[in-house]
Amino acid sequence: MTDNPVPTPSGARPAEGAAELPKPRPKGEPEKAVALRDMIEKKLAEMLDGYAADEHGNYVLGLASARVWVVPAWLPNGASVVRVFAITNLDVPVTADLTSYLLEKNLEFVFGSFALDVQHGAVWFNHNLLGDFLNAEELEATIAAVASTADRFDDEIKTTFGGRLYVDAPDAAIGPPPSPGYL
Numbered sequence: 001m002t003d004n005p006v007p008t009p010s011g012a013r014p015a016e017g018a019a020e021l022p023k024p025r026p027k028g029e030p031e032k033a034v035a036l037r038d039m040i041e042k043k044l045a046e047m048l049d050g051y052a053a054d055e056h057g058n059y060v061l062g063l064a065s066a067r068v069w070v071v072p073a074w075l076p077n078g079a080s081v082v083r084v085f086a087i088t089n090l091d092v093p094v095t096a097d098l099t100s101y102l103l104e105k106n107l108e109f110v111f112g113s114f115a116l117d118v119q120h121g122a123v124w125f126n127h128n129l130l131g132d133f134l135n136a137e138e139l140e141a142t143i144a145a146v147a148s149t150a151d152r153f154d155d156e157i158k159t160t161f162g163g164r165l166y167v168d169a170p171d172a173a174i175g176p177p178p179s180p181g182y183l
Contacts (some may be wrong), residue, residue, distance in 0.1 A: 080131030092163030
């Protein structure tokens with residue numbers, strides 16, 4: 001997998017060199033989440049020349065035409081989760097044909113599924129992992145699956161249903177979840 005430069009979404013800090021990769025630590029994050037972040041950051045530094053981190057502590061990666069977020073989060077019971085997702089398209093008119101297409105595609109996937117944010121006409125591709133049992137190889141495979149699937153389908157969705165790619169104007173796009181701990 002080849003990585004492309006990461007456009008800096010609003011509020012993100014661009015990474016410059018492996019030694020200076022961002023290490024976000026949101027306030028109030030449980031100790032298990034901090035340890036999970038250490039593993040994520042090590043794997044991302046190994047996989048990529050750079051990534052960004054936004055003001056919420058979400059990691060943002062540029063892979064082909066996909067912008068992939070890796071979001072460590074936790075549940076009220078203390079369990080941790082890692083959300084890996086790409087917002088593939090925006091301003092897509094929500095129609096019965098679009099929803100049927102997304103649901104049919106979901107049946108084909110081993111990893112992840114499409115989701116639709118009706119309010120923004122946004123198509124997402126996402127997969128969640130249990131952070132308490134996560135290993136670096138599983139994280140890498142998930143990032144690769146989400147990125148390649150988003151890259152494979154974003155142009156097709158735009159051509160068939162309208163709207164635009166997320167990467168057409170990342171600074172004008174909707175953002176990822178507002179804070180760690182949000183599912």
